[in-house]
Amino acid sequence: MTLIECVPNFSEGRRQDVMDAIVDGIKAGGNVIVLDVEADQSHNRMVVTMVGEPHEVLSAMKAGAKKAVELIDLNQHHGEHPRIGAVDVVPFVPLFNATMEQCSNLAMEFGKWMWEELHVPVYLYAETARIPERKRLPNIRKGEFEGLRVCIGDPDRCPDIGEPVIHPTAGATAVGARNFLIAFNLYLNTQDKSIADRIAKAVRESSGGLTNVQAKGMFIEQKGLAQVSMNILDFSKTPLYRVTEMVKMEAEKYGVKVVEGELIGLMPLGATLNSLSYYLQIPKLTAEQILDVAVLSRLAENESEQ
Amino acid sequence: MTLIECVPNFSEGRRQDVMDAIVDGIKAGGNVIVLDVEADQSHNRMVVTMVGEPHEVLSAMKAGAKKAVELIDLNQHHGEHPRIGAVDVVPFVPLFNATMEQCSNLAMEFGKWMWEELHVPVYLYAETARIPERKRLPNIRKGEFEGLRVCIGDPDRCPDIGEPVIHPTAGATAVGARNFLIAFNLYLNTQDKSIADRIAKAVRESSGGLTNVQAKGMFIEQKGLAQVSMNILDFSKTPLYRVTEMVKMEAEKYGVKVVEGELIGLMPLGATLNSLSYYLQIPKLTAEQILDVAVLSRLAENESEQ
Numbered sequence: 067m068t069l070i071e072c073v074p075n076f077s078e079g080r081r082q083d084v085m086d087a088i089v090d091g092i093k094a095g096g097n098v099i100v101l102d103v104e105a106d107q108s109h110n111r112m113v114v115t116m117v118g119e120p121h122e123v124l125s126a127m128k129a130g131a132k133k134a135v136e137l138i139d140l141n142q143h144h145g146e147h148p149r150i151g152a153v154d155v156v157p158f159v160p161l162f163n164a165t166m167e168q169c170s171n172l173a174m175e176f177g178k179w180m181w182e183e184l185h186v187p188v189y190l191y192a193e194t195a196r197i198p199e200r201k202r203l204p205n206i207r208k209g210e211f212e213g214l215r216v217c218i219g220d221p222d223r224c225p226d227i228g229e230p231v232i233h234p235t236a237g238a239t240a241v242g243a244r245n246f247l248i249a250f251n252l253y254l255n256t257q258d259k260s261i262a263d264r265i266a267k268a269v270r271e272s273s274g275g276l277t278n279v280q281a282k283g284m285f286i287e288q289k290g291l292a293q294v295s296m297n298i299l300d301f302s303k304t305p306l307y308r309v310t311e312m313v314k315m316e317a318e319k320y321g322v323k324v325v326e327g328e329l330i331g332l333m334p335l336g337a338t339l340n341s342l343s344y345y346l347q348i349p350k351l352t353a354e355q356i357l358d359v360a361v362l363s364r365l366a367e368n369e370s371e372q
Numbered sequence: 373m374t375l376i377e378c379v380p381n382f383s384e385g386r387r388q389d390v391m392d393a394i395v396d397g398i399k400a401g402g403n404v405i406v407l408d409v410e411a412d413q414s415h416n417r418m419v420v421t422m423v424g425e426p427h428e429v430l431s432a433m434k435a436g437a438k439k440a441v442e443l444i445d446l447n448q449h450h451g452e453h454p455r456i457g458a459v460d461v462v463p464f465v466p467l468f469n470a471t472m473e474q475c476s477n478l479a480m481e482f483g484k485w486m487w488e489e490l491h492v493p494v495y496l497y498a499e500t501a502r503i504p505e506r507k508r509l510p511n512i513r514k515g516e517f518e519g520l521r522v523c524i525g526d527p528d529r530c531p532d533i534g535e536p537v538i539h540p541t542a543g544a545t546a547v548g549a550r551n552f553l554i555a556f557n558l559y560l561n562t563q564d565k566s567i568a569d570r571i572a573k574a575v576r577e578s579s580g581g582l583t584n585v586q587a588k589g590m591f592i593e594q595k596g597l598a599q600v601s602m603n604i605l606d607f608s609k610t611p612l613y614r615v616t617e618m619v620k621m622e623a624e625k626y627g628v629k630v631v632e633g634e635l636i637g638l639m640p641l642g643a644t645l646n647s648l649s650y651y652l653q654i655p656k657l658t659a660e661q662i663l664d665v666a667v668l669s670r671l672a673e674n675e676s677e678q
Contacts, residue, residue, distance in 0.1 A: 069668060101663070117668055162665045246663075252653070310652055327653040332663040338648050345651045346616055347558070347633040357407070357552075357638040358664070359468045362375060362423055 069162035070169055071246070072098075072123045073331060075155045076112045076134050077143050079105040085112050088133045095129025096122040102331050108287045110145025111154070113249075115331050117161060120172055127156065128179060135184045135236040140211045146284055148207045150214050151186065151237035155203065158243045169243030170194040174227075177241045181228035187218070187238045188227040194242035196226055202280075203240060211237040248298040248337060249330035250306060251284075252313050256322045259285040262292035268316045269294070269309065276312060278304040291325065301334065307341040375468035376475055377552070378404075378429045379637060381461045382418045382440045383449050385411040391418050394439045401435025402428040408637050414593045416451025417460070419555075421637050423467060426478055433462060434485060441490050441542040446517045452590055454513045456495075456520050457543035459486070461509065463498065464549045475549030476500040480533075483547045487534035490542070493524070494533040498548035502532055509546060517543040554604040554643060555636035556612060557590075558619050562628045565591040568598035574622045575600070575615065582618060584610040597631065607640065613647040 078084045089103055098118035105112040116126060131153045138152035156176060158169040170193055177188035195201045199222075209217065214237065217223050219230045225238060232238055254262055262283030267273045270281035280297040294313055298304060314324050335353055343351035384390045395409055404424035411418040422432060437459045444458035462482060464475040476499055483494035501507040505528075515523065520543065523529050525536045531544060538544055560568055568589030573579045576587035586603040600619055604610060620630050641659055649657035 069665070099668070102661070162668065250652075306652060324653055326655065327649075329652075329654055329657065329661055332661055335662050335664040338644055338657075338662060341652070342644050342648045343633075346556075346612060346635075346647070347630055348635055349632065351635065351644075353664070355408070355635055355638055356641050356644060358641045358659070359375070362405070362468065 067162065068119055068164050068168075069117055070120050070123055070164045070172070071115065071117050071159040071161045072127055073113060073115050073157050073159065073247075074127060074130060074153060075149075076114070076130075076138070077110065077140060077145070077149045077152050077154050078134070078138050079110040079112050079145065080107050084137045087137060088112070088130050089114060091133035092116060092126045092130035096124070096126030098122050098126045104330050106147075106330075108145065109147035110143060111147045111149070113331055120164070120168065123158070124172055124176060127176060128183075131156070131180060131184065131239075135186060135233070139235040140237045141235065143211075146286070148204075148210050149237075150189075150207050150211050151233075151239045153180070153186065153236065153239045155191075156239060156241045157192065157247070158241075159246050160243070161246070166193050166243050166245075173241045173243050177227040177239075180239055180241070181225075184233070184236070185228075185231075186233045186236050187225035187229065187231065189238060189240045190226040190242055191240045192242035192244035200226070206240050214238060245300060246334060248301050248306065248333050249296070250298060250309070251293050251295045251328040251330065252310065252324045253286070253289060253291045253293050253326040253328065254317060254322045255325045256292050256320075257285065257290060259283050259292045261317075261320045261322055262294050264320070265313055265316045266294050266296075269296070269312050276304050276309060279309055293328075301337040302340065305340045305344065306333075306337060307344040310341075373468065374425055374470050374474075375423055376426050376429055376470045376478070377421065377423050377465040377467045378433055379419060379421050379463050379465065379553075380433060380436060380459060381455075382420070382436075382444070383416065383446060383451070383455045383458050383460050384440070384444050385416040385418050385451065386413050390443045393443060394418070394436050395420060397439035398422060398432045398436035402430070402432030404428050404432045410636050412453075412636075414451070415453035416449060417453045417455070419637055426470070426474065429464070430478055430482060433482060434489075437462070437486060437490065437492075437545075441492060441539070445541040446543045447541065449517075452592070454510075454516050455543075456513050456517050457492065457539075457545045459492065459542065459545045461497075461546045462548075463553070464547075465552050466549070467552070472499050472549050472551075479547045479549050483533040483545075486545055486547070487531075490539070491534075491537075492539045492542050493531035493535065493537065493544045495544060495546045496532040496548055497546045498550035500548035506532070512546050520544060551606060552640060554607050554612065554639050555602070556604060556615070557599050557601045557634040557636065558616065558630045559592070559595060559597045559599050559632040559634065560623060560628045561631045562598050562626070563591065563596060565589050565598045567623075567626045567628055568600050570626070571619055571622045572600050572602075575602070575618050582610050582615060585615055599634075607643040608646065611646045611650065612639075612643060613650040616647075
């Protein structure tokens with residue numbers, strides 16, 4: 067058995083019927099387990115987490131993308147989160163018996179299909195990037211849909227797959243293979259986005275902070291609070307506790323406090339254990355020490371069949 | 373499928389051949405999953421965690437007890453942990469589709485067997501206690517093996533099952549049903565056991581501390597450190613983080629620090645999540661947000677069979 071994860075980000079987080087149509091499309095399109103659907107009105111964005119065999123994930127992803135391109139018009143789309151496409155980002159993640167290369171091949175297959183079938187040009191990012199600058203999404207998203215529409219013909223902005231012609235309503239899509247990523251946000255007890263910006267700058271890799279951390283400041287309308295929005299690219303090297311405690315430490319400088327944490331999507335069991343072992347000062351906390359009745363009941367069934 | 377857990381405590385934590393014989397006996401005696409074996413030289417005690425269908429757990433437990441009574445002589449046994457028997461305590465825990473009543477019935481069945489087959493008198497404790505004072509183990513263990521040998525005939529010390537005659541080498545056994553219990557210890561950077569005693573007194577239920585917490589001070593020879601040794605009887609009401617932070621707070625009074633945490637046996641997934649959600653300030657962290665590849669691979673197998 068090979069398992070990969072796919073975590074597409076769609077530019078719709080408000081119209082429930084559109085979100086339902088995309089998720090239903092995914093479920094009908096392939097034999098995958100949809101683990102999580104997270105929609106955010108302020109970001110106006112939906113993140114779907116699915117898991118399955120590579121070919122099942124590919125066909126489910128195609129069905130979901132088709133629906134999104136059909137139903138989302140970026141000319142009408144506004145939200146806090148930067149985006150270039152209706153199907154904004156499609157990462158393929160090796161999960162179980164899968165390699166990064168396998169996921170990169172899958173990403174390219176999906177990218178070709180996006181262009182040939184839906185006429186959406188594709189940028190290859192993360193581990194699948196052909197151009198080093200495109201490893202990082204912010205470089206691809208520069209100017210967003212509105213800016214890219216104008217400059218997609220520029221030599222340094224040409225898509226990796228497809229002609230330099232933006233899709234009039236669905237924009238472009240970033241596709242690639244990457245490691246498992248934890249999306250984790252911390253809200254501050256201030257409305258001042260510039261404080262969140264400065265904390266983000268202090269904790270992220272690109273400006274002198276922690277490796278494996280991407281961060282930016284945001285203002286979240288719904289809560290009326292500033293937020294440090296983060297991606298942790300390798301939780302085994304840079305655990306969540308270190309990121310959280312560093313945000314708290316930097317927040318001290320401005321006399322603000324963290325008021326709430328927010329996990330977007332899923333977190334691997336290993337990530338909960340390496341952070342909890344820090345706080346409870348347990349030198350090593352392993353999955354074998356964690357009792358999960360759902361797992362046990364399956365184990366016991368297998369045992370009794372033997 | 374019904375699953376119960378059984379966590380027998382045997383009074384042997386030093387002689388590897390004896391410990392192996394007991395664990396092998398358990399495995400051969402019934403179709404159970406032995407999740408964990410934890411032996412401590414200083415306590416001179418071994419804790420085995422097994423899970424299975426009720427009748428399988430019962431027969432595995434009988435086989436383990438038989439071995440222990442055969443191989444352990446309490447007259448030769450010394451250790452930090454109080455004990456009355458070779459098979460010191462046998463708790464049955466409802467885990468999955470099981471009730472407390474079911475576990476109490478199983479406890480009584482096992483208790484009768486201990487007396488009839490092995491001539492070890494039995495005290496019923498926890499939820500199976502017939503006498504309110506015997507709900508708590510320390511009351512049953514008062515005077516330990518050496519003391520009980522003398523006073524087992526006293527009206528208030530008579531066993532619940534069997535005659536008031538102690539087994540000459542295997543003592544007596546406490547048997548009962550209880551909720552899932554987390555055994556969690558915190559080491560202090562001091563050799564002074566009296567500080568651990570005073571912290572234990574401050575944090576435990578019986579003397580003005582947290583409900584669902586039992587605690588005592590110990591000196592652990594191997595580490596050369598004092599330890600606050602605790603049982604958390606209901607982690608959903610009294611999470612580990614609260615216990616840990618309260619120990620740290622009380623330790624401040626003596627100018628000592630917690631240097632290490634230690635989990636004995638297992639911890640349910642829910643207990644990791646309700647503590648981590650405190651530290652990361654995530655309002656609610658559920659099992660659905662945790663990605664466990666071992667679980668996923670099984671889920672995916674089931675899906676593909678449908």
